[in-house]
Every structure is written in structure tokens, then in C-alpha cells.
Amino acid sequence: MMMLAAKNISHAYTAGVPVLKGISLTLARGTILYLLGRNGCGKTTLMQCLSGTLRPESGEITFEGKAIHAYTPTERAQRIGLIPQLHAPSFAYTVREMILMGRAPHLGVFGTPSKADYAIANDALASVGLAHYRDRPYTQLSGGERQLVLIARGLAQKCRILLMDEPDAHLDLNNQQRVMEIVQQLAAEGLSFIVTSHVPNNALLYAHRVLLMKAGRVLSDGDPTHTLTEPLLSDAYEMATEVIYETLDETRIARAILPRRRL
Amino acid sequence: MWRVIILRRVRAAAGVRMNVRDAIYIGLLSLPLVLIIASLMIGLYTISVENVTRALLSPVFPDLAAGLTQTEITLVQRIRLPRVLSAALIGATLASTGVAFQGIFKNPLVDSNLLGVTSGAGFGAALALLLGGTTFLVQGFAFGFGLLAVSLAYLGSRLYSSAPMIVLTLMGILIGSFFGSLTSLMKYVADPLNTLPAITFWLLGGLTGVTWDSLPILAVLTVLGGAFLWLVRWRLNILSLGDAEAATLGMNPNHLKLGIIVCATLMTAAAVAVGGVIGWIGLVIPHAGRIIVGPDHKRLIPASLALGASFLLVIDNISRTLFPTEVPLGILTGLIGVPLLIGLLRRNRTGW
Numbered sequence: 001m002m003m004l005a006a007k008n009i010s011h012a013y014t015a016g017v018p019v020l021k022g023i024s025l026t027l028a029r030g031t032i033l034y035l036l037g038r039n040g041c042g043k044t045t046l047m048q049c050l051s052g053t054l055r056p057e058s059g060e061i062t063f064e065g066k067a068i069h070a071y072t073p074t075e076r077a078q079r080i081g082l083i084p085q086l087h088a089p090s091f092a093y094t095v096r097e098m099i100l101m102g103r104a105p106h107l108g109v110f111g112t113p114s115k116a117d118y119a120i121a122n123d124a125l126a127s128v129g130l131a132h133y134r135d136r137p138y139t140q141l142s143g144g145e146r147q148l149v150l151i152a153r154g155l156a157q158k159c160r161i162l163l164m165d166e167p168d169a170h171l172d173l174n175n176q177q178r179v180m181e182i183v184q185q186l187a188a189e190g191l192s193f194i195v196t197s198h199v200p201n202n203a204l205l206y207a208h209r210v211l212l213m214k215a216g217r218v219l220s221d222g223d224p225t226h227t228l229t230e231p232l233l234s235d236a237y238e239m240a241t242e243v244i245y246e247t248l249d250e251t252r253i254a255r256a257i258l259p260r261r262r263l
Numbered sequence: 264m265w266r267v268i269i270l271r272r273v274r275a276a277a278g279v280r281m282n283v284r285d286a287i288y289i290g291l292l293s294l295p296l297v298l299i300i301a302s303l304m305i306g307l308y309t310i311s312v313e314n315v316t317r318a319l320l321s322p323v324f325p326d327l328a329a330g331l332t333q334t335e336i337t338l339v340q341r342i343r344l345p346r347v348l349s350a351a352l353i354g355a356t357l358a359s360t361g362v363a364f365q366g367i368f369k370n371p372l373v374d375s376n377l378l379g380v381t382s383g384a385g386f387g388a389a390l391a392l393l394l395g396g397t398t399f400l401v402q403g404f405a406f407g408f409g410l411l412a413v414s415l416a417y418l419g420s421r422l423y424s425s426a427p428m429i430v431l432t433l434m435g436i437l438i439g440s441f442f443g444s445l446t447s448l449m450k451y452v453a454d455p456l457n458t459l460p461a462i463t464f465w466l467l468g469g470l471t472g473v474t475w476d477s478l479p480i481l482a483v484l485t486v487l488g489g490a491f492l493w494l495v496r497w498r499l500n501i502l503s504l505g506d507a508e509a510a511t512l513g514m515n516p517n518h519l520k521l522g523i524i525v526c527a528t529l530m531t532a533a534a535v536a537v538g539g540v541i542g543w544i545g546l547v548i549p550h551a552g553r554i555i556v557g558p559d560h561k562r563l564i565p566a567s568l569a570l571g572a573s574f575l576l577v578i579d580n581i582s583r584t585l586f587p588t589e590v591p592l593g594i595l596t597g598l599i600g601v602p603l604l605i606g607l608l609r610r611n612r613t614g615w
Contacts, residue, residue: 053510084507102512109495
């Protein structure tokens with residue numbers, strides 16, 4: 001059975017201007033699914049629907065067979081987490097204080113984190129390799145480190161699916177790799193990820209599955225070798241796109257996606 | 264070899280530092296109690312700590328009153344105690360509601376007057392003074408108009424469905440300046456020989472006229488409100504990340520924010536009604552608290568309650584002992600607090 005399934009999701013913020021037009025997708029355990037598409041194609045709206053914070057006008061989203069809105073907000077947050085784009089909070093919380101906030105769905109309104117919660121936060125921090133950053137102010141970390149802390153917060157939240165909103169934005173090549181390798185490692189342990197991105201090359205490198213979106217619809221959904229092709233990418237981005245292949249041991253592997261330019 | 268020794272030293276130092284931070288936190292929480300006793304001793308007529316304690320306990324243990332002069336008993340029980348308690352409650356209220364508002368509005372530059380409660384209360388008091396009202400009427404009007412101002416700002420923001428917090432802030436600022444103008448109008452038409460000085464003095468804040476009669480409402484509202492803020496203190500961390508993130512962490516941010524706004528408004532209105540407009544505390548004590556215990560609201564709310572109470576106790580003691588006539592609190596909070604905060608900022612390790 002699929003962990004997360006969306007069936008025929010449609011949504012419009014203003015009547016008559018639909019942002020999502022009948023999107024369907026499924027997500028299995030331990031999968032990294034990349035959502036690619038142009039700005040305004042509906043990726044962010046879809047992510048909000050999948051996280052349960054936005055209720056689509058029509059269509060159904062289920063988690064383990066049960067409608068996502070049949071879960072209370074707290075129950076939902078124990079299952080699905082969202083890692084926002086890099087941000088700086090107004091206050092200089094320490095790294096551990098940030099991660100502890102992931103325990104919110106497991107604590108009552110009047111609750112404060114217990115020793116057990118601190119232990120969970122420490123473990124989460126260790127699994128992204130930042131144990132020594134525990135007492136550093138979050139606002140003083142680099143972009144890559146902040147992204148890792150937000151992943152650790154998702155781990156402390158103990159959810160099964162993490163939605164990541166453009167984790168590669170604002171990160172240098174090294175940090176993109178560092179973040180996505182942690183993501184791959186966690187996926188191997190059974191966590192599922194839905195990742196939006198404007199870097200199709202990262203989908204080549206890290207995706208188990210790719211969903212190409214265009215103007216609120218699914219253009220293609222499946223294995224990266226079938227979705228990341230010149231005709232489909234050219235259609236999705238509405239420009240001539242080139243996929244560079246390399247042949248290794250008689251297997252042809254896509255290595256890079258580039259805009260086609262006359263040199 | 265050397266690395267191991269250095270690492271051990273660093274870890275030991277870190278451990279000690281954590282203990283020092285815990286000790287500072289606990290010391291901070293007990294500071295108001297010490298200052299309350301000290302404040303009861305201080306005045307034109309100094310009373311020893313032993314006699315203060317005996318006078319405080321004498322209603323329960325009448326034997327302890329033996330040997331105390333009637334002046335000492337009256338000073339401690341009837342004159343100084345209500346004033347000292349109200350100073351502590353008002354200071355704690357202004358500081359903790361400042362922390363709460365800074366948290367939910369994600370802005371370290373606001374205090375609980377953001378939605379106009381103090382401006383409304385100021386107008387209410389000025390109106391009551393113009394009508395020649397009693398202390399009771401002035402406090403009642405100040406409290407009522409404080410609540411009215413925030414209610415108007417809230418209702419105004421309901422007219423727009425999108426971006427409610429930004430519209431609420433804007434409405435608060437608008438309603439606040441509206442009541443500010445009305446207060447100026449009251450001052451303009453007031454008799455410059457007696458009513459105008461009374462209004463001006465009230466707007467600068469002071470605890471001169473505080474008696475036991477003023478205390479019950481203030482105490483009930485600030486203790487209950489403070490308890491609520493204490494209970495939800497950790498949730499303030501999550502609210503301070505913004506609505507979208509709070510929602511993905513399983514919270515409905517709007518319910519809790521409304522609860523905090525109602526609570527903070529009732530507390531602030533009660534505090535302003537008794538003490539007048541005492542500016543500066545709600546804005547700057549939260550920063551002092553962050554410098555001392557860090558930005559985590561789990562400790563910041565208790566720390567700001569204690570720090571606010573302590574600060575206003577010290578200021579009020581200075582106000583009533585430094586000069587033959589009392590100096591308004593609103594003047595002293597700035598004059599003393601600014602150098603104090605600049606001193607603290609030099610030791611700032613949080614960086615924001």
C-alpha cells in the first residue's frame with residue numbers, strides 16, 4: 001500500500017483561476033520524489049495540500065489509506081513534516097532549541113520538552129552530523145547547516161514523510177551535495193521525501209522518481225530515466241533543453257541537463 | 264595527549280558555564296522576593312529587616328507585633344506593602360506581555376501597546392480626570408478604554424480576510440494614534456492650573472496614590488494572565504516562527520495568538536489603570552532577559568516576569584527616595600534603564 005496518495009487534486013485561490021488541475025500522485029516508503037516545473041506551475045500549492053495545511057477544493061489525499069483531513073492537525077504533524085525554505089527567525093534560538101520545536105506535535109499546549117525530548121533532539125542532531133553545533137545560535141549557521149538543522153527538526157518530529165521546499169536554493173554545490181546525501185541516507189532507512197527544486201540536475205543525481213508539472217497538471221511521472229528526457233523537459237520548461245549522456249560499460253547514463261544554446 | 268587535556272578542559276568549562284547559567288536563572292527568579300523585602304525597609308523612615316518581617320507576619324501571629332511602633336506597622340502594612348506589590352505586579356506584567364507580543368508578532372521592537380491598549384487607557388484616564396473623577400473612576404475609565412481600543416483594532420482587522428496579523432498591527436497603530444490625538448485634545452481643553460498637571464502626571468506614570476483598594480483587580484488579572492503566559496511559554500517559540508511553520512508543526516496558531524492577545528491586553532490594561540503610562544519596560548526588559556537567559560521562551564517568560572518586577576521595584580524605590588518630591592516612573596525607567604541596557608548589550612552573546 002502506498003503511504004501517501006493524492007487523487008485528482010484541484011485548487012484555485014481565486015475562482016476561475018485554477019492553480020492545480022487534477023493532480024494525482026503516490027509515494028511509497030523510502031522514496032525520494034522530485035517535483036520539477038516552472039515558477040507558478042503549482043508546486044508550492046501542491047506541497048501545502050500534501051502537508052495538510054491547505055485543503056484542496058476537490059480531490060482526495062490519503063495517508064496510509066485514511067483521508068489526510070480525518071487526522072487531527074497534531075496527528076498529521078506526527079506523520080508528515082514540511083521543511084521550509086531557508087529563513088532566519090526573529091530570535092537567535094540555539095540549534096537544539098530549533099530542533100526541539102519538532103517535538104511540538106508530541107506535546108500538549110501547556111507542555112514543555114522533557115528529558116526524553118532532549119534526547120530525541122540530540123539523536124536527530126547527531127544523524128545530520130551536527131552534534132557539536134548543539135548550543136550554537138541557529139541564526140549564525142551557514143545556509144547548508146541551517147538546512148540540515150531543519151531536517152533534524154523533521155527527524156525529531158518523528159514523521160514518516162518530509163516535504164522539502166527547494167532545499168537546494170541558496171546553497172553552494174558542496175552544501176547541496178551534503179544535504180542531499182543525508183536525505184539519501186535517511187531514505188535508505190525508510191523515510192520518504194518529496195522535494196521541490198529548480199535544479200533538474202539534482203533530480204538526475206538524487207531522485208528515485210520525478211514528477212514533471214506544467215501549468216497545474218502532471219506532465220510526466222515516473223523513473224528519472226523516463227521523465228528527464230529532452231522532449232519532456234523542453235515541454236515542462238517551455239524552452240529547448242538538452243540532456244548530456246555518458247556511456248559507461250555500455251550503459252548510457254544521463255549526466256547533465258542544460259539549456260540548448262547555439263555556441 | 265595535549266588535545267585530550269584541552270578537550271577535557273573545554274568540556275569542564277562548558278559544564279561550569281551551564282551551571283552558572285542555571286544559577287543565574289534561579290537567582291533571577293528569586294530576586295523579586297528579596298527586593299520586595301528591601302523595598303519595604305526603604306523610605307524616609309527606614310525599618311529594619313527584622314521589624315519588616317515581624318510586621319508582615321503579625322496579622323497571622325499577633326505575638327510578633329510586640330515591640331513594633333504603630334508607625335512601623337502602618338508604614339509596612341498599609342502604605343508600603345500595597346505600593347510595593349503593585350510595583351512588582353505592574354513591572355512583571357509589562358515585561359512579560361512585551362515578551363509575548365514580540366514573540367507572536369515576530370518582532371523584537373514592539374511591546375503590548377502595539378494594539379493600542381495604553382493609548383486607549385491614557386485617553387480614558389484623561390477623560391475621567393477632566394470630568395473631575397475619583398481615583399476609582401480614573402482607574403475604571405483607563406481599564407475600559409484600554410480594552411475598547413484593542414477591541415476596535417481587532418474588529419477593524421476582521422473587515423479584511425487576508426493577512427490578518429498585518430492588518431491587525433496596522434489597525435492597532437491607527438487606533439493607538441487616534442486615541443493619542445483624543446488625549447491631546449483632553450489636555451488642550453483641560454484647566455491648565457489643576458486638571459492639566461494631573462493628566463500630565465498620570466501620563467508619566469506613578470504609584471503615589473496606590474492603596475489596598477487598587478490591588479484586587481490588578482492582582483487577579485495579572486496573576487491569572489501571568490500564569491497563562493507561563494503555561495504556554497514554550498509554544499511562543501513555535502508561534503515566533505510564523506503561521507505557516509506553526510501549522511506544519513500541528514498547531515492552529517490563530518487560536519493561541521488570540522488567547523495571548525486577550526490575556527496580555529487584560530493584564531496591560533489593569534497595570535496601566537493602576538500605574539499610569541510607564542513606558543520602556545515592555546520594550547527593553549525582554550531584551551535584557553534575552554541577554555541573560557537566551558531567547559528560548561521556556562526560560563524567557565519566567566525571567567521577564569522576575570526581571571520586570573525587580574526593575575520596577577528598584578525604579579519605584581528611587582522615585583520615592585531620591586528627591587523630596589516623587590519623580591514620575593515614566594521618566595526614571597528611561598533615564599536608568601537605557602544605560603543599564605547599554606551595559607548589558609556589551610556582554611550580549613546571543614547576537615540578533
